Amino acid sequence: MASVAVDAPKFVDLTHHLAPEVLVRKTNPLKDIIRISWENPHLVSLANGDPHHSLYPIRRVEYEVASAADEDPVSAWRSLGASAPTQLLTSSRDADSPRLHQASLAYGHGVGLPDALRTVTALNNAYHTAPHHVATMTLGNADAITKVFRMLGSAGDYFLADEFTFGPMPIAAEAHGIKWVPVRIDSGGIIPEELERILANWDSRRGKRPHVLYAVPCGQNPTGSTLSLERRKQIYEIAQKYDLIIVEDDPYYFLQYDPPSTEAHSTQTQLKPFPVSFLSLDVDGRVIRIDSFSKIMAPGLRLGWITSQPAFQQHLVRFIDLSSQQPSGFPQALVSLLLDGWGLAGFDRWVRSLRLDYQRRRDFLLGLFEREVAPGGLASVDVPEAGMFLWVRVHLERHPRFTRKAEEVVEGARTNARELMQELFEACIRGGLLIVPATVFVLPTETGYEEEGSVHIDDRSNFLRATFAGSEETMAAGMPILGKVLKEFFADPSTARIDATSTVA
Amino acid sequence: MASVAVDAPKFVDLTHHLAPEVLVRKTNPLKDIIRISWENPHLVSLANGDPHHSLYPIRRVEYEVASAADEDPVSAWRSLGASAPTQLLTSSRDADSPRLHQASLAYGHGVGLPDALRTVTALNNAYHTAPHHVATMTLGNADAITKVFRMLGSAGDYFLADEFTFGPMPIAAEAHGIKWVPVRIDSGGIIPEELERILANWDSRRGKRPHVLYAVPCGQNPTGSTLSLERRKQIYEIAQKYDLIIVEDDPYYFLQYDPPSTEAHSTQTQLKPFPVSFLSLDVDGRVIRIDSFSKIMAPGLRLGWITSQPAFQQHLVRFIDLSSQQPSGFPQALVSLLLDGWGLAGFDRWVRSLRLDYQRRRDFLLGLFEREVAPGGLASVDVPEAGMFLWVRVHLERHPRFTRKAEEVVEGARTNARELMQELFEACIRGGLLIVPATVFVLPTETGYEEEGSVHIDDRSNFLRATFAGSEETMAAGMPILGKVLKEFFADPSTARIDATSTVA
Structure with missing residues (x-):
């Protein structure tokens, strides 16, 4: 599991937001045995019932992907068709370092493959300011959001969301008893004053005050609205004042646009900067940010990541270990190889070109x-x-x-x-x-x-x-x-x- | 979704086993819109917010896998090392039929990719007798079992299992309130008389009688026991008598062994037959069978499948659509290509050789x-x-x-x-x-x-x-x-x- 940096700030203890099912969930007792084997590598182990890696029938996986060397790689990729430049990425047991190949085909830990975690941590560091938050691999945003909703909410809890929102996520939480409170929006998204009005005037006879805000800050689905930095700051302050957890679902983060009139914006270097995320504002550890490779790579990868304070990660990983387990090794290996192959500069060229x-x-x-x-x-x-x-x-x-x-x-x-x-x-x-x-x-x-x-x-x-x-x-x-x-x-x-x-x- | 055969028998209506959360779970209203687009392909659709497939940066995925042409392919694979014969499987947008490639990278339906469903249905037909049950792709058995437990159990329900069992699965269900009742076992696994004794003598003051049996019929973890056909039949009859759902978790199905003394058993053709599964006995539709590629391919694929009567599938798929969504397209494409490449005969040679x-x-x-x-x-x-x-x-x-x-x-x-x-x-x-x-x-x-x-x-x-x-x-x-x-x-x-x-x- 990604370890906490030594100089980590003291995040606010927010464990009172956890649902009862989280608190009663035990750890897998076999994990204690496996831990002994990690800590004592000299031991002869007859403990793990894993298939032997020599029996995996997969010698090599080769991905032919777009090159990101061009200044506008997406344009080249689309216009040149079969002659567009590509790059080969290989995971192989015969390679100089078969470690990634073997790890991607074996059982792993719920947090994700170390290489994939290194990759998404590099992306977090490049686009956000959150050095003390930690990443957990997910199966994409539907998986991540529904797991976070299970972690934070039990029957009778109230959650907040935009009055028009992407339906499946509220519906999933409703099934385990979450009730939704709509927040008025305008063309700029959630209206902070409306959010505060709901919380300030909450009638406790109705139940416990809402303690989770589900927000899609960029290119909200369906309204297309994006929260301004000023609104983000206001909403974060309200979250601090009323002790809210913000679930920041941000699949469209990389798809930012300039006004249509600005015809001069034909190159990447002139694009407006990426927005400041709730994560980057999160001094308390009350933001759980949810990212996806679906919109920038392909939805069929079923891969994304959650970024949170370590205390939430611990419970998430325990839940993952006792449900879906870690994502398939193939998409995890692919994004690791891709970021190694493209480099961060290539990734940045790709997403700006995609914009x-x-x-x-x-x-x-x-x-x-x-x-x-x-x-x-x-x-x-x-x-x-x-x-x-x-x-x-x-x-x-x-x-x-x-x-x-x-x-x-x-x-x-x-x-x-x-x-x-x-x-x-x-x-x-x-x-x-x-x-x-x-x-x-x-x-x-x-x-x-x-x-x-x-x-x-x-x-x-x-x-x-x-x-x-x-x-x-x-x-x-x-x-x-x-x-x-x-x-x-x-x-x-x-x-x-x-x-x-x-x-x- | 896999359709029900026209001549399907009337399975017993077992929907009273479903947990309350299943019954209150709504469908995603967007799916109704998408259904209109399927049923009316002539419509111009501005409805789906899917990334355009020309923007996926993945042109081709090539898997180099073991050949299954040899009589004892696993032995060849292990002994010949780098010179072992291999086969190339390719998913590509430039191929004659780019359909699988594109489908594996796109959003899909919770039931799984059509090609992967066709593959596991062929395996079901080859090894079991259950022509009217239907398959649903999963992320491996931990995912499948925990989803089925959520589907069947809510707080206060009792489930039955071997007194010694693989810990994580009961622990996962405990977190949402399931209580476990241990069934006595001997070297042959669950003792049917002990199972019946528990059900016959159930004290209703304790709560509702157990309605789910979690069983690992082959090479049970940890005891290694395998249920005889006679015991399977007895247990199925008890399940009918006391209205139990049998969750048949069978990851070791393909790993069957002959007695050690029989040295003559050096070729595949002499191996004892594969056992008769609970699924093959299931006239009522009360068996939910859970299979995995983890032990026969590689655990890192995170791929398996559930086989059930259609009524359970419907609720499972709704749950999947509102949580993990379908498995990654890569492992689904791989098993489809592999079974096409090896053929069923090759697959059978591989698993017998693995045995x-x-x-x-x-x-x-x-x-x-x-x-x-x-x-x-x-x-x-x-x-x-x-x-x-x-x-x-x-x-x-x-x-x-x-x-x-x-x-x-x-x-x-x-x-x-x-x-x-x-x-x-x-x-x-x-x-x-x-x-x-x-x-x-x-x-x-x-x-x-x-x-x-x-x-x-x-x-x-x-x-x-x-x-x-x-x-x-x-x-x-x-x-x-x-x-x-x-x-x-x-x-x-x-x-x-x-x-x-x-x-x-």
Whole structure:
């Protein structure tokens, strides 16, 4: 396990945030035996029932990967096709050093392969300021987040999240009894004052005050928003004041974009700096940061890492050892070899080049939106500074059938926004376009709970999520459909209504 | 997801075994959107936020693996070293069919890659009779077992297992409130009459009757025992009578051995048949079988599969989609390519050859035991028919300091076996040998619970577990130490006792 630096600061003791299941979880008694064998390498060991490495039928694994030597390697990789320069990375039992090969094929410790940990620690050191936090390998962010939620929450606990968020993660925690409290957002993400208002006014009759904030600080899914440094600092201060753990889920960290107008930004060196993460602000050890190779390498690797204070790592690793165990040796070996082969400078060139590629995609989609959709005046967008998503606001209030209930109705939705958005979603499908309505991303909350005087979430669900991660062909085909469908939907609503459900399975 | 055969029998509805968390777990609403895109491939989709496959920096992965063409391929693989014949398996985006490569690097469904599912289904069909059960890929058996335990058990439930078992799995379930009930075993594994006695006499004041049996039918860890077909049938009937789910954890299925005396068994064709699994007996759909590539390929793959009735698969996959997601694409692609390359006949040659290799190791360790330990008369063994372990019975009753309490003492241990075994374990370490005492494998049970009149588990913990999975050098060094330490320990106990704890950390 990665050891704690000798000069580590005294992080705040936050073990009171751990769920009961963490505290009753015993260690594997066999590990004590294995520890004796590590500490006494002279012993003859008949203890470990591991298959002998000479019986692994895999002599060598060779990965042919993109070269990162070019100034703009992603562009070269995409444009040159089969003739793009590549690099060979090899894990072999016959190599000068077969250590990595053998380790990647053997049983290991839950924290991950030493080489992979060295790799992600180097990335942490290059992009964040957190010298005393430690890394743990994961199977990607879904695995990491759900494990952290299990570690921090038990039945009846309240967690906080953006009112629109990536649904599967809250749903996973709901299954073991976590209840969600939505935080109001705007185009800049979580509104710090709204977060503080919830905590300051928490009614203890409802239960224990929320103690975990789940946040996606960059290119949030689905809204595409990115928290400013000022908001990050405010949110961290609120977390200190109200003793919150911040789960910083940051898969889009490396996909940052400049404003579309700045055409001069054609080279990497001119890109704006990467944002300051919650991790870099974390003097207390209350941030659990979650990173992934899915967006910068490939999702099928199923590899990522958690960065936390050592006390949390200890419990995470115990949980990993008693569940999934460490990630497959192949993706762990690959990222180690890749970072060795590319070097940190090559990795940085790759991710900056990837930024430019996605930025071009974003600008392409924005251009289409401006040409095909915006002129109708029925929808508008903010420019996303990160991630993969455009959050399209539909101006439902201009729809002829849009209705608003009287002021005295205080409970539930006051408008028919939800129904109209469902009709629009189905009209898009009939028109040939699949685009995701905001209702899919509404944070699940307790039935019947609604703050007094607040605007119902349904009344704010007048958005569609469109991705620019796909191909230009798809975007070029999709935006004109959206423009046309919006126009028809707003012009002739009664027709659209008649067969609204006929073609959707 | 693997579809159910049209002529599937009506499995018994066993959904009442599911834990509450399974029943409240919602599906990911985004999946409904994705389903629309599958069912309507003509739609232009701006829905999925997946990285574009042209941006994956991995062009090709080449695996150099052992050839399975030889009659005894494992022997060739080990003896020929660098000149052993190999086979190249390639996953590439430039190949004639880049489908597998692209799928292995992309997001996928929790059930696993179609190619990997096809592979393990072919293995199931070749070695078991269960045409209507379905497969789900896993991250290896620890992952599979702990997921199944979560699916079937919630706080206060009782599960059954061998009184000596592989500790981490019960410990994992204990953390979420499962209580364990030990079943008496003998050299043939679980004693069916003892299992039935527990269920027939269950005192409902204690709680709900146990509804899950965790069983390792072949080469059980730590005892090395294998259930006979007769016992398997009896246990299955008991499971039907008392409505148990059988979790069949069978990592050593392919490592079956013939009796050591049968020297004639030098070729694969003469090997005894593979045993009939609980899965093959499962007419009701109450067996959840768990297989692994760890022992037959390499543990670092972190790949295995669950076989169950479709109703359980559905809940498992929902859980996987909301936690670890599917296994890494690399090991899934590798096993698919390997089975395509070797063919089923080649796979069968490999595992039969592996049997012979481990059988030679077992016989080597048995020979050493007979020569170095048995003559002293202080320990004895049964011959394991499968797996990786020798369960060494220490004849503690011959020890000069062995004591037995009077008959009227009915609670707790009646002998000092536990203390003596701890002394022996420490004496082995001083002698230079690490070997695992039985106490490490005692199934954790409720404090204070003990059946009236039963022999306390401590009084039956006079065993040591030795593995024959390691090298001949290790075994040759270890057994003489064991013989010598036993002799000294039984001859001069007082000396050994004085510094019993001085050298163990």
